[in-house]
Amino acid sequence: MHPVLTDRRRLALYLFTWMLLALLLALLVMEPGRRGIPAALLLTLPPTLVYAFVCLAAWYPVRAMPLERSGVWAMLVSHAFAAMLLSGVWVLLFRFSAQTLTPVLEGGVAAIANRTPTLFVAGALLYLLAVAFHYLLVAIERSSRVEKQEIEVRMLAREAELKVLKAQLDPHFLFNSLNSISSLCGSNPASARTLTTLLAEYLRKSLRMGNTEAISLSEELELASSYLAIERIRFGPRLELAQEIEESVRAYRVPPLLLQPLVENAVKHGIGQLIEGGTLQITAMKDRGVVRISVENRCDPDRAPQQGEGIGLVNTRRRVEMFYGPAARVDIIDEPTRYRVSLVLPA
C-alpha cells in the first residue's frame, strides 16, 4: 500500500505542501491590475492538487527501481522520461482548468499559454522532487522495519532467558526440596543443613547466571551438579550420575542455563518415571571440529508418546541458534529405553 495514502497525517502534510506550491504558481500567473492573487489561485490550485495525486504514482517506479540495486543511467532515463510525460499532463491540466474557468476569469487561457515553457519545466522538476521524496519514504520505512526486527530479536532472547529462569525456579522442585529439608530436620539434622546449603548454592548460582551473557561449560556443569546433589537426596540410589567431560572443553563458552533444562527433564521425565531408577549421563568432548555436549538418561519404554517437541526443547533449539548461529544443531535420540539430547556446537 502507498505510504502516503494510508497515513492521514502524511497525506495532509503532503497536500499542504502542494497548496503552498499552488500559491507560488499563483504569484507567477497573477498580473497586477488585471488579475489578483485570489483569481490567480483559482487558476492554479485545482490543477496543482490533481497533479499532487498524479505525483503519488512515483511510488511505483521508485519501488521497482531501488536505489542500491538499479543502474544510475537506467534510473535517470526512466525517471526523466516519466517526468516529461507527466509534466505534459500537468500543462494540459492547466489549460483545461483555464478553459473551464473562462466564463468567470478572462484572459486565463492566454496567461497559461504564455507561460507554457515555465510550467512545463516546473512540472517536470516537481515530479522529480516527488521521486526523491518517495525514495526518502522507502528509506525511512526500511530503517524503522530493521529497528523493529532488531527489537524483536532482542525480545526473543530476553523471553527465552526468562523462560529458562522460570523453569529454573520450578516450584515443585522447590517445594519438594523444602519438604525433604523439613523431614531431615527431625531424622538427620546434619543432612538437613547440607541440603539447605545445597539449595541456597543452587539458587544463588542460577539467579546470578541469569544476568550474564555467557559462562564456561564448567560453571554450567557446577550448577547441574548442585541440582543433581539435591535430587540425589530425594531420589536416593534411584538416581545414578555419570559425567565424562574432556579437559579441553571445560572453558568452552555457553549461554547460561543451557544444559539445566535438559538435566531437569532427564530427571523429571526420565529417571523419575522409573521405579528402579537409572543413570543420568553428561558427556562433553571435542569431536572433528565440533563440541558435542550430551545429556542422556534411561527412560520408561511405556511412556506416553510425546506430541511434538516439548517447550523446553524448542527453547533450547532457539537459544542454541541465537547464540551459535545456524551451524549449531540439537540432535535427539529417542529410543524405547534411552533418551539423549546432543548439542553439536562450533568448536
Added chain:
Amino acid sequence: MSMQPITVLIVDDEDPARAIVREYLSDYPQFVVAAECANGYEAVKAAAEHRPDLIFLDIQMPKLDGFEVLDLLETKPQVVFVTAYDEYAIRAFEVRAIDYLLKPFTAARFAEVVAHAEERLRRRDGSARESAANVASSIRRPMQRIAFRDGATIDVVPVQRIDYIEAQDDYIHVWSRGQRYVKQQPLGDLEALLDATRFIRVHRSYIVNLESLARVEPYAKDSRVALLKDGTRIPVSRAGYERLKGLL
C-alpha cells in the same frame, strides 16, 4: 465405640517424604503404620495385604500415579493426598479424599488432618465403609495408560498399545498385541476417558484404536465389519460406522 488401632499406609517415591509423615504420625499412638511403599505397585500389593484404614498417598510417582493406585484398590481406604502440586486438589475432592496436604507442611497442619481422619474413620466404624468414590473419573484425561490388577499382578498398558476393547457384561477386555487384560468397568466410562480422536466406539460393545484399524468391509446386508491389522474382525454398527466416517 471401639478403639481399635487405625492402620495406615504411607506411599511416596521419596524417602524423606515418607519419613516426615512417619515422624509426625508417631505422636499419635492410635495410628499404626502397616507399611511404607516407594511406588504404586508396592502400594497396591501392601493395600491388598494389610487392608489399611487410611493411606497417605503421593500423586506424582513412576508408572502408577496416586489416582491410578486408588483405582486399583478393591477396598478403598480413606485417603490423604500428600503432594507438592496444588493442581490436583479438585480431583482429590472428587474422590472424596479426607484432605490434601501440600508439601512442606507443619505439625499443626498434620494434626488437623489426623483429627479429621480419625473423626471420619470412627464415625464410619462398624458400618460398611463408604469412601473414595468415583475414582475412575478422576483419572487424567485423555488417559495415557490403563492399569489392571489380577490378584498380585499389576499390568500397566499404555493406551497407544491398545488394539481394541470389548465389553462383556460388567467387564471390559482390553486387547493389546494379542494379550487380553480384564477390568471391571463400564465401557462408556472408559470411552469418556480415552482420546476421542483415536479411540472410536464402533459398536455398543466395542472400541477400536484407529491406529490398529486396517479397513472396514461390508458384511451382511446393512452391516459392516472392521478388520484390524492383526486380522481380528470386529462388528461395526450403523452408528459406529457413521462415527468412523466422520473421523476418516
